[in-house]
Amino acid sequence: MNKIIIIGAGACGVYSALLIKQAHPNVDVLVLEAHKTPLKKLLATGNGRCNLSNKDLAITHYDSDNLALVKDIIDDFDMPKQMQKLGLYTKYMGQLLYPYSEQAKSVFRILMDRAQEAGVVFLYEQFVKSIRYQDGYIIETEHQRFHSDGVIVSVGSSAGKLSQVYDRRSLFTHLSFDYQDNSPSLTQMYTKEVYKTLKGVRMKGVFSLYQGKQLLKQEKGEMLFTNYGVSGIAIMQLSRYYQEGVTLVCDLLPDLSKEELANFLQRDLIHPLEGLVPYQLSDLLEKTHQDPISFLKQMTFHVKGIRESEYAQVEKGGLLLSNFNNDLESKDYPHFYAGGEILNVNGDCGGYNLHFAFASGYRIFKGLERNQNVKN
Template structure:
């Protein structure tokens, strides 16, 4: 009997366990999880609705050090078909794919039910501290036991999100194995800004938002922004944060009137009554902008279409949806097998693959699990031939 140990009971690890047992019921599949329960982070995905994939699936929506490998993994994975195989019915809402129930809890329940039905063994409160070669196997040491494995899959995720388990031991483990690590940093996360306009806390703005450095536009997003007491949040901000790099000086430009031109906005402003900007924008914004009453209509229009905020940084990992960085794809073969360690694979967010908002990260997590199962199957047939 082949013993495969999966380190991490997140989406990629649990899904992998199902696929392994489907292909080979005789395999002993053990999932080690450092938390007290599986799939904790999945429950928060898509605000609890679990956005699984996107119609516009392409590697250009990911940041990685091997875009070609990412493309090869995501392109042939049909999320609707694959989820239906395990009893999860999904439907598209526009470009976004959700479970029919629109509940992440449903996804968790289906995943766990299928894995437990097939005899997957789960062990919780198991922080892995060391992996060593042991003859033709690997010896895994956790905080409470040692396990011999014929194959290992690293599916530890990252420390993004408050539900992920916020220790750094996953990176310590990679360093012990002398693997190349791209420095992890929060992505799909909020910005700290200067000023942080506390009087606008809770105000939502629809518009176009641009990440600017040295007067050059790095990226722009149309959507919604939320003012907070520390800076700004919202889906558009989360998307922009994926382009943020350390030690760069950025500004965020807000176009409050992206649906009309500068000249059209000037015309609107010239028709204003004595109530400054009331009727044009949110009341709290109108009050905030009263300090600019002295400006000419031309300058006021320019300000409303290019309102600048200095970006002081991104919020911490505990607030992020994903982390950029992690295990460099230079370490792995096309099968996601570690080049230095035969029969050790890596999947999901532990890899240096970070997608945009919109189901891209879950798609890669599950697609990479499927990719590794196919690689293990090929290896089995090569050995038996």
């Protein structure tokens, strides 16, 4: 290959572009990006701190049609080591990996510096509308037509406010790929019970999602009350397991048994819950005369749905891995690769999705090297 076009300047696209160009300075590496600037979503990750990866990369944190391949790709990628090669120092804070500076902007600048030094060419405001294969690739944007020997599709998903919101599937109209419809994941929940006076209150606890009596998933963590339902990391994690008709049961005082709580409440005080729970919750219970023990130990929500992609961190669905070999090259179209969130792979909150975006870019690069697909 003498010319390769990468569609989408996100984590996967920029990383794979710079690796290829660093190794093969004579190959044309062109990145087409729909936005005016690259890496927009990366800048927003981890609340601007960029949670790059996690110490616990167990495959149970991911969903896909080929978990064995996902495991192989994520295990093969040592994020701290590969980031250090680019000049980015990282650190673990608990289980979570961040840039040492705790600024997503550092990751942005280092990736873009290395890409620029290597000579990767970026064209912005180039929204790719179609990809055709005719003895090479013809890529059409709203303004121009491009030709290349190979293509890497790294267009991410519609999740989050910063995404290009459109049906990713339409990009592949002229190619034949198996594609699973996209749906939001890692997002908030709409619930039948809404506690408006608790809006903005955060509580740590144990949260369980049930279908009837069957426990689907349990999470320990934080929940946030909102004016439409519930949010918070624990809730977003559980949204991955959402099905119609589920209920959410919350133990808001997991460190106290029902008996301990009952003893505590026997004290003859004006506001017995004061100091144990946020005052808004204590006021609500007093006003509504609800049984505090069942409310705090088994607060139940009937979940009406999960919030739309615009509010989500990732989307489920995308190009099935069954379309690709272990190097993420299409089984049908030569030198056609895909990486990152456009693939049918999604992970938990906690650095899993960025880990996969970078790791899949790395796998594509390694595959090109292994098969000597790129001319020097």
